[in-house]
Amino acid sequence: MLTEPLFSIPASEGRETVTIIFDDQAVTAPAGISVAAALLVAGASDFRTSIVGHEPRAPYCMMGVCFECLVEIDGVPARQSCLVPVKDGMIVRRQQGAVSLPDSEIGDGR
C-alpha cells in the first residue's frame, strides 16, 4: 500500500523516468536512482515486516549496511533495494517475515 511519501523529488530535477511495479502498483521513478529511493518517493511507508515480531520496517541507512530495505526484486528475495538501481519493468514485492522459497520448486513442502 502506498501512502503520503516522506520524500519528494523537486520538479526542477526533471529527467527521464522508468516505471516499476511495486506490489501490483505502477510506480514512476527517475532513471538511475535506487529501488529504495524510488519506493520512498512513491510513498511506500514500509518495505517489509520483521521476521521475529512482524513489525513494519523501512530503510534506515541507505548505504547497504542495515538490511532493513530488503524486498523481492524480479523474483529474487531479500535484495538490498538501496543498492539496486531501478530498471524499467522491474517487479518489486514487499516481504512478509522470513523469505519464502518459490512454491513451484518446493511443492507442498510447507
Place this chain on the structure above:
Amino acid sequence: MNVETTDLAIIGAGPAGLAAACEARTLGLSVTVLDEQSAVGGQIYRNVVSAPRARSAILGPDYSAGAELVSAFASSGALHLDSAVVWNVATDGTIDYIREGRTRKLSGKYVLLASGAMERPFPIEGWTLPGVMGAGAAQILLKSAGALPREPVVLAGCGPLLYLLGWQYLRAGARIAALVDTTATSDYVRASRHLMGALRSWKELRKGLGLIAALRRSNIALYSGCSDLRAEGTCKVEALAFRQDGRSVRIPTSLLLVHQGVVPNTQLSWSVKAEHRWNKAQLCWEPVTDIWGRLGETALYVAGDSRSIVGAQASAVQGRLAALSIGNRLGVLPDITIRAAPYLESLKRYTAIRPFLDALYRPKDENRVPVSDKVVVCRCEEVTAGQIRRFVGLGCQGPNQTKAFGRCGMGPCQGRFCGLTVTETIARERQLEPADVGYYRIRPPIKPVLLGDFVE
C-alpha cells in the same frame, strides 16, 4: 576457477580507495577497484559526477570537490568493477566477490581495504519504526536522487553531518520542524581543551561554525542538551519525545532523522582476524596498522574511515600513503620518504581537528547503551538490551556468547548494527572496558550471498 591477478586490489571506491588507485597508477602498478555501488565516489562523493548542478549547489563546495578526484580516477587507467560484492578476503591478498550473479576470484599482490564508515547506531526506543532514518541516509537520498523531505522534518542527535544536512535542507528549501541537539554545555567545556589543536584545521573549524551559525539564524526550533530521546508511534513514527532542562517536549513528525557520528566499518578487517583496539575518544573499534596502514605481516592495508574516522580529505591522503608503501614493497618506489613527506604533513593538518570534534560530539552514554530494557539492540533478530543484560547474568562474558544464547547479531546485517551496542552494554554490565569484552568473531561471507551465485 579463473583467478584474475593485479598488483593492487582496492575494496571501496570512496576518497581513500580512489586516491590510492590514482597514486598507485602513477607508480605504474596495475589496479583493480571493487565497489558495491553502481558508481564511484563512496557515500561522501556519491553521484558527484552526474548530480545536476542545482543539486550540487545545495550540497555545497566540499561535495563538488569530489568531482576532481573522481575524474582523476576515471582517467587513471585503474580497472573499476562496479556492483561487486566482496564476500571473502584472505591475508594473502585473495578476494572472493560476486558480480553479475556469480562468484569470482581476484588475487592482489596487495589489497587495500577502504570500506569507509557507517553511521553509528542510535538505539533508542522506537528507532526501528518506519520514518526513523539516519541523517546520513537522508543525505544519500539527496545526493543520489535529489530527494527532500515533504513534511517538516526533525533532526536529532549530534555531530557535523547532522548540522551539514540541516544547512543543506535550508538551502534546498526543505522545512525543519526542529533540531534536537544532544550536545550539552559540559561537552563544550570538555572540547575546549582541544581547541588549540583544532585551530591547525582552522578551515574546517570555520566551515563548521558557519553551518551552525546559519542554522541559528534560520529561526528553526533549536533544542540543545536534550536527553531521553524516544521515537513514538505504532506502525510508523509519529513524534520525537525528549527532555530538555527538566521538561518534557514532544514534537510530532512523520520523519525523524537521527545521527550521532560515524564509526569505521570494520567487517573486513575483523574477518581476517586482524588485531583491533578500542578507541576511547571515538568509542569504536579500529584495526591496528603501521603508519602506512598495513595490517601486521599481511598483504592487506587499510586506509580512510574504515581504519579510524578521519574524514574525506585525510582518507584520500591515507589512501595515497598506502599506495606509496605498496609501491615501495613491490620495488617501484625505492625511496618512499620524499614522496610521502608532503602527504604526512597534510595528514597532520587534516586530522588536527579530530580530538576537538570527538570531544564535542561524543555521543551520549544513554544513546549508546540503552537505559530501558525494552530498546531493540539487534534490529534483525529483534533482541533487546534487557535480553543482553540477562545473558550476562547467566554468565556470558562477551558478544559471542550472547550471540549464541540469544541470536543477537545472527541476522542479515551480520552484527554491523548491533555490535558496538552489545560490546558497550556488556562492558557496562560487567564494569569492564569495551576492550576487555571484545567483539563478534566476524567471518566470511562479509555480506550475505545468494546460494545460486555459487552454482553455474
Place this chain on the structure above:
Amino acid sequence: MSDRMIVIGGGLVGAAVAFGAAREGLGVCVLDQGDSAFRASRGNFGLVWVSSKGAEMPRYAAWSRDALKLWPDLQRELQELTGVDSGLRQVGGFWLGFSDKEMKARYELLSGISRAVDGIPFRMMEPSELRHYLPGLGPKVAGGSFCELDGDANPLMLLRALHSGLIEKGADIVSNVDVVQVRYDQSNGVFEAVAADGQRWQAERLVLAAGLGNARLAPQVGLQAPVKPSRGQVLITERLQPFLHYPMNKLRQTVEGSVQIGSSSEDVGFDDGTTPDVIEWQVKRAVAAFPALAKARLVRAWGALRPLAPDAYPIYEESESCPGAFVVTSHSGVTLAAAHCYVIGPWAAGLSQTPPDFADFSAERFRDPNKSFSHAH
C-alpha cells in the same frame, strides 16, 4: 562447604555431565573458558543422530541409541526448570545419496550396524519415495536412507538451558578460566585445578571435559585423551519459511527457519577459520539436493574444531592412579547430551556403578602400537 566436583569445560559435554551431577545434589563447580574459546559446542550441527554411528564399535552404536531414548526426559526437565526450549525434534532423519555407488556403500554400512546392534532400524528409499517426505528434492539425488530414531535439536539453546539449569541447581560456573594444571594429592584424595592466572580450586572429584584441552590435562591425573582437532565448516542461511520438515545428515532447517549446511571434516590443526572452496563445495551440494535453495542467502559460515580421538569414538574413563578423576571426550555433544547427563554425571559423581561394557570406551584401546585407526564419523 567446598565443592565436591570440579568439571573442567563448560561446553555441551562438561555442562551436561555437571548438570547430571548437580541435579543429584552434588556441589559442582564448572570452570569455563572465555568469550573467544574454541568451543566445539558453538559449531555443532545439532543432529540427535544414531544412523551410521559405531560401525567399528558396536558399544558406541548402542550408546548413541540409548542416548536418543533419554533425550525427551532431558528436553522436558530443562524446559520445566529453566523455560529454555532445547528444540528437540525426533521425527526421523534422512541421509541423501548422489550416486548408486554411494547408495550401495550406505546400505552395507547400515546393514552391518543393524546386524551387530539391536534396535537401530533403517530403510533405503528411492527418490520417488523420498519426495513424499522431502518435496523439492533435486533430480541429482539418487536415493537415501531413513532412520526413525534420528532427529535434531538446537545446540545453542541446549547449552544455554544447561547453563541456566546448573545455576538453578546451585552449581558455580566460573568463566574466563584457562586451567593449565590439575593435581591429585594421594594423602587426602583431593584434586586441585590451577588456572593460568594462579587461581585454584579443590574438590574430591574431577571431570575433564575440556575438549581439545583434555589432551594436555588427562596425563596429569593418570589418564589419556589423545584428541586432535578436526575442523568442520557449517554454513547457515537467512531465516526461511519452513519447508524442510525432516533433518538430513548434511542439511537441516532449524526451528528459527535458517537452513544449516554442513559439515566438513578437515585435518588442519587448530585453524578454526573458513575457506571459500569448502563453502562453495558445500553450497553446490545443498543446491543439488534442493534446487530452491539457490534463492536463499548464505548469512554465516562457521568453522569449529571437533575434539577427535584417533578412531573418532568417545573416551570415558576413570583414572586408576587418581581415583575420582574422569575423562569425558566426545564430539557428539548434542546426540549424547542426555547420556552424558543421566549416565556419566552420576557415575562421575560416584553415585552409580561403572556402566556395562565401558571398558570399550577406555583410552587403553590406543595403547596397542600395531593398531591403526581410521575415522568416518
